[in-house]
Amino acid sequence: MSLLEVTDLRVRYARQGRLRAALRGEAHDFEAVSGVSFSIEAGQTLGLVGESGSGKSTIARTLIGLKAPASGSIVFDGEEVASASARDWARLRREMSMMWQDPVGSLSPRLTVRSLITEPLRIHGQKADRNEAERLLSLVGLPGEYAARYPHQLSGGQARRVGVARALALDPRLLIADEPTAGLDMSVQGEVLNLLNEVQQRTGVAILVITHNLNLVRHVTDRMAIMYLGRFVEEGPTGRIFEHPRHPYTKALLCANPEPDPDARGERVELSGEVPSPVNRPSGCDFHPRCPWARDACKVNEPDWQTEGDRGHRCMFPL
Amino acid sequence: MVSTALNAATADGSGAASDALVSIEGLSVDFDTGRGTVHALRDIDLEVPRGKVLGLVGESGCGKSTLAYSLIGLLAENARVAGGAIRMGDQDLTRLGPAAWRDLRGRRIAMIFQDPMTALNPVTTIGQQMLDIQYRDDTSRAAKRARAIEFLEQVQIPDAPSKLDVYPHQLSGGMRQRVCIAMALLTQPDLLIADEPTTALDATLEMQIVSLLRELQRKFGCSVLFVSHHLGTVAELCDEVAVMYAGEVVEYGSARAIFHTPGHPYTQALLDCDPARIKDATRDLPTIPGTLPDLRQPPPGCAYRARCPHGWERCEREHPPLYAGDAGDNRIRCHLADAEEGAA
Amino acid sequence: MSDTTPTSAAASQGPLPEPTVLARTLRVLSGNRTGVIGFVLVALIIGAAVLAPWIAPYDPTAIMVGPRMAPPSAEHWLGTDNIGRDIFSRVIAGGRIAMLVAMASLASALSVGLALGLIAGLGPRWLDNVLLLLFDALRSFPVIVFGLAVVTIIGPSLFTVVLVVAITSVPIYARIVRTQTMALKNAEFILAERAMGVGMPRLLAIHVLPNVLGPLLILASMDVPLVIATEAGLSFLGMGVRPPTPSWGVILNDGYNFIRNSPWPVIGGSIPIILVTLGFTFMGEALRDIFDPKLRKAR
Numbered sequence: 001m002s003l004l005e006v007t008d009l010r011v012r013y014a015r016q017g018r019l020r021a022a023l024r025g026e027a028h029d030f031e032a033v034s035g036v037s038f039s040i041e042a043g044q045t046l047g048l049v050g051e052s053g054s055g056k057s058t059i060a061r062t063l064i065g066l067k068a069p070a071s072g073s074i075v076f077d078g079e080e081v082a083s084a085s086a087r088d089w090a091r092l093r094r095e096m097s098m099m100w101q102d103p104v105g106s107l108s109p110r111l112t113v114r115s116l117i118t119e120p121l122r123i124h125g126q127k128a129d130r131n132e133a134e135r136l137l138s139l140v141g142l143p144g145e146y147a148a149r150y151p152h153q154l155s156g157g158q159a160r161r162v163g164v165a166r167a168l169a170l171d172p173r174l175l176i177a178d179e180p181t182a183g184l185d186m187s188v189q190g191e192v193l194n195l196l197n198e199v200q201q202r203t204g205v206a207i208l209v210i211t212h213n214l215n216l217v218r219h220v221t222d223r224m225a226i227m228y229l230g231r232f233v234e235e236g237p238t239g240r241i242f243e244h245p246r247h248p249y250t251k252a253l254l255c256a257n258p259e260p261d262p263d264a265r266g267e268r269v270e271l272s273g274e275v276p277s278p279v280n281r282p283s284g285c286d287f288h289p290r291c292p293w294a295r296d297a298c299k300v301n302e303p304d305w306q307t308e309g310d311r312g313h314r315c316m317f318p319l
Numbered sequence: 320m321v322s323t324a325l326n327a328a329t330a331d332g333s334g335a336a337s338d339a340l341v342s343i344e345g346l347s348v349d350f351d352t353g354r355g356t357v358h359a360l361r362d363i364d365l366e367v368p369r370g371k372v373l374g375l376v377g378e379s380g381c382g383k384s385t386l387a388y389s390l391i392g393l394l395a396e397n398a399r400v401a402g403g404a405i406r407m408g409d410q411d412l413t414r415l416g417p418a419a420w421r422d423l424r425g426r427r428i429a430m431i432f433q434d435p436m437t438a439l440n441p442v443t444t445i446g447q448q449m450l451d452i453q454y455r456d457d458t459s460r461a462a463k464r465a466r467a468i469e470f471l472e473q474v475q476i477p478d479a480p481s482k483l484d485v486y487p488h489q490l491s492g493g494m495r496q497r498v499c500i501a502m503a504l505l506t507q508p509d510l511l512i513a514d515e516p517t518t519a520l521d522a523t524l525e526m527q528i529v530s531l532l533r534e535l536q537r538k539f540g541c542s543v544l545f546v547s548h549h550l551g552t553v554a555e556l557c558d559e560v561a562v563m564y565a566g567e568v569v570e571y572g573s574a575r576a577i578f579h580t581p582g583h584p585y586t587q588a589l590l591d592c593d594p595a596r597i598k599d600a601t602r603d604l605p606t607i608p609g610t611l612p613d614l615r616q617p618p619p620g621c622a623y624r625a626r627c628p629h630g631w632e633r634c635e636r637e638h639p640p641l642y643a644g645d646a647g648d649n650r651i652r653c654h655l656a657d658a659e660e661g662a663a
Numbered sequence: 664m665s666d667t668t669p670t671s672a673a674a675s676q677g678p679l680p681e682p683t684v685l686a687r688t689l690r691v692l693s694g695n696r697t698g699v700i701g702f703v704l705v706a707l708i709i710g711a712a713v714l715a716p717w718i719a720p721y722d723p724t725a726i727m728v729g730p731r732m733a734p735p736s737a738e739h740w741l742g743t744d745n746i747g748r749d750i751f752s753r754v755i756a757g758g759r760i761a762m763l764v765a766m767a768s769l770a771s772a773l774s775v776g777l778a779l780g781l782i783a784g785l786g787p788r789w790l791d792n793v794l795l796l797l798f799d800a801l802r803s804f805p806v807i808v809f810g811l812a813v814v815t816i817i818g819p820s821l822f823t824v825v826l827v828v829a830i831t832s833v834p835i836y837a838r839i840v841r842t843q844t845m846a847l848k849n850a851e852f853i854l855a856e857r858a859m860g861v862g863m864p865r866l867l868a869i870h871v872l873p874n875v876l877g878p879l880l881i882l883a884s885m886d887v888p889l890v891i892a893t894e895a896g897l898s899f900l901g902m903g904v905r906p907p908t909p910s911w912g913v914i915l916n917d918g919y920n921f922i923r924n925s926p927w928p929v930i931g932g933s934i935p936i937i938l939v940t941l942g943f944t945f946m947g948e949a950l951r952d953i954f955d956p957k958l959r960k961a962r
Contacts, residue, residue: 051521064858093860106851110873120859155610156379185378185548186592190604197602212522215594219601239600256522259595260554262574270530271523274491 001078002039003206004063004174009036009072011058015279030279032058034230035072042173045200045207047217047238049253050227053275056210057101058230060176063208064098065089077173094124097167101179103159107151113137113162114147120169136165140195157188164195171203178210193220214257218242226250229286230278236311246308246318248291285316293317339366340509340542341390345403346413348385352397355615359385361566363403364641367510372536372543374557374574376550376589380611381563387514387546389413391428392420407510425455429503433515435495439487445471445498446483452502470501473538474531493524500531504539511536512544517552529555550593554578562586565611565622571641572649582644582651584627621653629655695952701945704938711755712762719752723909732925741934742927744917750931753909758935760821760910764894765887768825772832773883779833780840780875781867785848791841798834806831806893807900814902824903828890835886836879843875885947888940895936911936 011033015021021028033055040046050056061067063074065081074081076092084092097120100106107116117136118128134144140161151159160180167175180196181189197220200207209221217224218238225235226249234247245251248269255269273290276282282289288298295317303316348360360382367373367390375383388394390405392415405412407427415423424430432438440448449467456463464483471479474497487495496516503511513532517525529552536543547553553560553574560577562570562585570583581587590596591605609626612618621627621634633654642656643649711718721728727747735742741750783794810827817823847853856870891911897903898912906913911932918928 051523061854066854066858090860093858098855098858100851100855102851106855108852108856108870111869119856119861123859123861123865186550186589187378187607189594190592190606193604194602194606213594214522215597219594219597219604242600252523256526257595258551258555259598260550260578260590260593262554262557262578265555270526272527274493274524275521 003042003044003077004040004208005073005075006039006059006063007037007073007075009059009062009074010034010070011055011062011067012070013058027279031070032230032278033062034278036227036230036232037072038225038232038235040174040206040208042206043200043204044223045209045221047209047211047221047224048227049211049214049217049224051212051253051275053229053278054227055230055278056227057178060098060178060208060210063176064096065092090124094120094170095172096174096176097170097172099160099163099167099175099177099180101182103156103163103183104151104154106163107159107166109151111150112147113142113149113151113154116151116162117165117169120166124170126170132169136169139168139199140165155188156184157191160184160188160192161195164192164199168199168203168205172205174206174208176208176210179213180209180211181213181216189216196220214253226253229276229281231286232305232312232314233287234311234313234315236313240311244319246311246313247287247315248293248319249287250313251319252290252292285314287315293319338369340369341367341405341407341412343367343386343390343403343405346386346389346405347401347403348382348389348394348398349401350395350398357614358401358617359398359566359614360389361617363568365561365568365571367542367544368559369542370540371558372533372545372556374553374560375544375546375563376548376553376560377563378548378589380565380614382566383546383548383563384514385566386563387430387512387544390510390544391424391430391512393430425452425506427509428512429506429508429510430512430514431496431499431503431516433518435492435499435516435519436487438499439495441487444484444486445490449483449498449502449505452505466505467501470505471498473504473535474498474501476501492520493527496520496528497531500528500535504535504541507539508541510542510544512546514546515548516545517547517549525549525552526555532556550578550590551595562589565617566614567622567652568641569623569652570644570649572644576644576649580645580649582649582656583623583653584629584655585623588626623653695949697945698949698952701942701947701949704942705946708758708935708939708942709762712758715755715759719749719755721749721752723748723752723756724907732921732927734925734927741931742925744914744928745921745924750914750928753914754911754931754935756909757911757914757932760904760908761891761894761935761939764821764824764828765890768828768832768890769883769886771825771829773836773879775829776833776836777840777872777875777879780837781844781871783837783841784844785867785871794837794841798837801830802834804831807896810893810897811900811902814897819897819902819905821904821908824894824897827897828893832886832890836882839879839882840875843878844871847871847874881947881950884943884950887943888936891936891939 010031012029013032014029016026016028018028036059038046048056048059058067062069069082076096079088081092111119114133118133121128121132133147137144137147142158142161142165146158154162177196180192184192193216196207199205209217211217221238223236224238224241225232226247227233228249234241234245234250241250242254245254252269252271258264269292271290276289284300285291285294285298285303288294291298297316301316303314305312305314343363343365346360346363347358350357350359363386375386377383385394385398389400390412392412400413403413446464446467449470450460450463453463453466467483468479471482476482476494476497490498517528520528532543533556545553545557557574560572560574561568562577562583564585570577570581570586577586578590581590588607592607594604597604607626612622612625618624619638620636621630621639624630624634627634637654639652639654641650641652642658644651644656725748728749729739729743729747731743731747732745733739733743739749739751741754744750779794783791806827809831813827814823853866853870856866894903894910895912895915898910899916901916903912904910914932915929918932922929
């Protein structure tokens with residue numbers, strides 16, 4: 001059985017008040033995540049890749065219980081999360097933790113590093129003493145003297161390590177990492193990714209990495225899913241997708257993270273236009289207005305999810 | 320491709336000097352802060368070539384944005400030019416008064432910023448803002464409007480005339496950045512400074528903006544100073560590249576030299592760290608251990624000494640000058656590139 | 664700004680220690696003369712208020728300790744009033760009343776404003792709307808007119824003054840706390856705490872409150888003169904502190920009746936009000952410079 005099993009998850013956001021929507025005859029909300037299914041095995045890493053507005057961060061917030069799903073099921077370790085009571089959540093929050101996008105901004109500014117990393121222990125009524133703080137700091141490779149610092153005295157990379165320490169404080173079984181390298185310099189990104197890999201090897205925690213950066217996904221994930229407009233367009237083992245992307249959007253994303261080489265200019269798929277709004281979905285395939293390979297059928301027919309062995313995609317004419 | 324022209328211009332280092340639009344000579348900038356004086360830029364020698372794209376790369380805190388802002392006179396209030404000069408034509412930009420700066424900014428130097436939302440006035444329409452910046456031109460309103468539409472079309476904004484009446488918040492991030500580019504080019508500047516113009520954008524939009532900049536630069540023939548930490552976009556767009564570290568230019572040369580035969584250990588490390596260059600999946604990514612030196616007290620020797628895998632005692636003692644690199648068209652601030660060192 | 668202050672000179676040699684809050688305070692003050700004046704004035708005023716019984720050379724309510732309406736002299740630094748009381752002693756004692764009113768009313772206004780602001784900021788939308796309506800309704804009265812109305816109902820006293828000032832200040836603080844709380848509500852660190860399952864009391868006390876308190880205290884310090892002026896105003900109109908208690912407003916009122924005979928009571932009563940206003944305003948501005956996160960971030 002998988003550690004986390006998400007089936008046909010749909011999440012809606014309000015766009016305007018119900019009354020105003022009724023008067024205007026418009027929908028009062030829209031679907032940010034529309035029918036997403038995936039699973040994560042214990043000790044495995046899944047990457048969720050997409051651009052802004054793809055719904056990837058919404059999935060994270062729904063998993064962690066900050067946003068209620070509209071429909072679908074989220075089963076964590078055999079337990080339905082969507083119908084969990086407050087008491088169930090208290091336990092679930094010990095088993096699932098999250099690393100937030102902004103390394104410094106996700107740390108409470110008036111607390112010292114020591115208080116920050118032991119905060120989860122205190123919330124859940126566990127021992128939160130100096131030793132515990134030191135253990136966590138050494139787990140993420142920060143010297144003990146950082147315990148007395150405040151977030152604004154940390155560099156991005158150091159703050160990120162504090163975030164990792166805090167997320168690991170309760171020995172979670174699932175770690176959700178939202179853009180773990182956002183705002184970090186290239187030389188520090190590697191450090192954070194190595195740390196995540198190392199922690200996973202040591203503790204066996206399952207990781208869900210949410211990012212727009214495909215290059216990052218290649219080095220930390222076992223499987224990856226590419227999202228567009230609230231849906232998966234492709235999912236499968238990371239290596240195979242990099243080797244041979246089937247969906248045109250995956251291919252375009254791969255090309256948008258080029259190897260820096262002045263001689264290789266222009267050898268890439270460039271997408272025209274921008275991501276449409278989920279309020280106003282295109283007809284047929286979501287991606288057809290930007291797809292360089294779109295055919296007439298793509299404008300009319302909505303493609304179904306096609307499974308091919310251990311991977312799948314949502315394209316009628318895969319590459 | 321401009322590669323042949325580029326090689327011709329840079330192969331003989333002497334030809335480059337006369338062809339500079341802006342030359343920065345020994346520029347140093349200090350910041351007075353509550354924590355002491357930070358020597359953010361130290362002895363920068365750099366030339367912005369005429370009609371080419373110069374990339375400024377480096378990690379946060381290296382001074383690349385400070386350098387860009389000093390070229391347009393928009394340094395923070397607590398900054399002070401501690402030495403050197405920025406020459407454009409017969410003017411020294413470090414000595415300009417406010418009125419002279421306003422004149423220069425409107426006509427010869429323009430800038431686009433990282434965040435296209437805050438760079439536009441949120442309470443005025445795009446059209447009004449594009450008309451306002453043409454205040455110097457003695458033409459009719461209709462002519463100005465036509466010119467605004469023309470430039471919106473240049474940056475490939477669909478249905479340009481209708482976009483004049485919208486407010487910035489009604490446009491997407493990519494469209495807003497296009498508007499900013501259109502406004503910057505409207506004044507037909509000699510130098511366009513682009514400070515991380517694609518950082519706030521998604522990857523697919525980033526590529527669109529980069530190729531747009533490339534195309535417009537060729538069309539208008541202006542010089543572009545492109546500041547970025549993203550090596551991929553720099554390789555895509557720039558003719559020449561300057562790599563900065565801890566307030567200094569540590570390597571300078573053609574994009575090809577920098578990306579194919581990097582001479583400075585920092586440039587090499589930076590390229591090694593880019594995950595886009597690591598084709599085989601690995602769980603052990605390269606990093607640059609150590610931290611930036613404290614710029615309140617820059618080290619007397621090489622700024623990169625503490626993190627450099629090749630450093631030796633000379634690096635501790637002697638601040639390296641810019642040596643000529645093997646490729647002939649690059650300059651490297653590292654004793655390893657000293658020809659005499661190799662002979663000894 | 665001078666960069667040859669002792670602190671910055673010390674920072675440029677040796678192992679470059681990070682400056683402490685004290686060092687930063689000293690540095691900002693060293694370049695800010697009005698800030699120093701503010702701190703000194705406030706310290707003097709508060710010191711005089713606390714130590715009034717020991718400082719005041721005469722009993723502030725005793726009559727005929729000197730000649731009537733005497734100009735300043737060695738015995739009576741600010742002269743005497745129409746019944747021969749020592750004005751300097753009365754001013755010192757009046758400072759006590761002024762500080763008492765300021766502390767009591769601002770402390771109660773701050774705590775109530777803080778609570779209401781947090782509720783409005785974090786609570787449900789309808790409650791927010793109700794509270795906003797209440798705040799705006801309260802603020803729409805002119806302070807003095809509102810004060811006169813309250814005095815007519817419950818009679819003039821020190822307590823009335825405190826009550827009037829507190830009630831009229833609550834909406835200002837509550838609105839600021841509400842705005843700050845709403846901005847914090849979607850901050851990532853608050854979301855992170857909620858995702859860890861933090862309880863509401865802990866969220867408020869540890870994570871929200873400390874981040875809204877700073878700007879609020881600075882504002883309160885700048886409001887002190889306003890409060891003191893209100894107290895003096897009500898007392899001047901005979902609607903506040905009752906004579907013979909020496910309030911600055913009472914001193915002014917007494918003085919105005921005899922201004923043709925001697926200007927000294929009026930001058931003596933005005934000086935402290937001017938000093939308090941300058942002192943707290945300068946101090947508030949200096950505090951803002953020290954604690955403003957934007958200035959601190961500037962590299």
